Amino acid sequence: MIIQSEKKDGTVGKALEILDLVSAFERPVRFSELLSQSSHPKATLYRFLQTLTNQGMLSYDEDRQTYSMGLRLVRLAHSAWQNASLASLAFETLNVLEKQIGETIHLAQMENGQVLFVDKRRSSVLFETLAQTGRVAPAHCTGVGKAILAYMSPERLERALKQQAFVPYTASTHLNRESLISEFEDIRKSGVAFDREEHEPGIISIAAPILLNNGRVVGSVSIATTTTRHTLKDLETFKPALLSATKELGEAATTWQFPSPK
Amino acid sequence: MIIQSEKKDGTVGKALEILDLVSAFERPVRFSELLSQSSHPKATLYRFLQTLTNQGMLSYDEDRQTYSMGLRLVRLAHSAWQNASLASLAFETLNVLEKQIGETIHLAQMENGQVLFVDKRRSSVLFETLAQTGRVAPAHCTGVGKAILAYMSPERLERALKQQAFVPYTASTHLNRESLISEFEDIRKSGVAFDREEHEPGIISIAAPILLNNGRVVGSVSIATTTTRHTLKDLETFKPALLSATKELGEAATTWQFPSPK
């Protein structure tokens, strides 16, 4: 879905590419399945899988001869989540917002042109959005994604747009760069981005960027609901609470010296 | 704390070692700090950090010149957590147990000789244990750890014991292999392991292994509390509920063909 950056990072880059490959299957996968999806020769792929398994980045089921993602990733990711994501910083603010709003709340950051959810609060168990912590979604068709894109520097934006595949998830999904960009001015004017069922039918959201003092955008927060429960107009009423939360987060991120993305 | 397995896995292994190194700092870290902790020459370490940053496994803060863990790990770990951990499998069972017991519940698996928490339910916010999802703890001084060790095959156990550093966290922590092993027979006889303030003063727990039909242990569940709220005797009363939950999980894991660790 996402157009991969074709950087040359030697052996390490290739190995990590294989992690992405295994991850894409979302289930235990056989050697031959991976081989058919990979450009590497048999022996090369085999050796990579051995190394990664050995290292705990993958796990191998001997009985079924299948590879899946390894638990070492869970350990390493905990560290990332704690020390390099907005999640720890935002914990209390999201608690407050959650209580105040009573709808599903997402905290997202950009990762390689995609939206990465680093926290999620689900007030109602009656509906599930696709998002969970650690999950990714396309940027071009989500509230959180558009809220971030609209505030990016031209260079960052250019890089991010190149990574968008503009997959048409629903009838209202932006289908190309121009259509998407045309929305940005409105977003900057109002300070919020709406997801008008662009990713999932029946799911709408309002999202706002988290901005550092220097103007750089580091992430975004969204309030999501279903069309059966609320209209876009209803979401508008959450705007003050949302903006107050994102303002607080922006200040916290600045104070805590959260890295400004270039 | 953990004795690293000194396997030679070429460039990829070395790169991943550096991820562990950065992770160990638990905060953004400068090049020179890493250099002093690493056996690599300056230029080599420098190149590794570049590659890993480039790949999103680390993130680099240009202003402060510090490295932290990268968000790509969070994305990859989501996949691991969903498809290769007991967490998805155990979700409902833990929900039930949580309601039934009203104490903190942990779901753990082994990762490189350490206990890795793959889910945690905190019924009371009044006390915090060190455990969170993705966090690791030593095996030799935790209920979840001992419950797993006691049921391991001799070969697995030997490997795991070699990785124990026997750090004395409290006065009751097992200080050597023999002391630890001497407890295993009791654990197997009763089916549960107790943490008698061996990891954190004031924190006790009862834990039980999750066993596949073929007898292999894949993880464990614990119920933890504080000494101010309960005694070890009180924990004993949770035993039936705990064992019923782990039995259910063992059956589920067998049915769903959860990989048997060798």
Added chain:
DNA sequence: CTTTTTAGTTCCAAATAATGGAACTGTGTT
């Protein structure tokens, strides 16, 4: 303001590790 120290970055020939075609092994199938 100049010198010195320290931290981070680049370079390149030598050393080492990755590569992949082909041969091999083991399991299941006709």
Added chain:
DNA sequence: AACACAGTTCCATTATTTGGAACTAAAAAG
């Protein structure tokens, strides 16, 4: 028993990693 197929090992060739040293930029000392 012969075959097909998935997975594994081998090893000479090729390409990448390696790290000492030189370099640059920024900070501290004089």
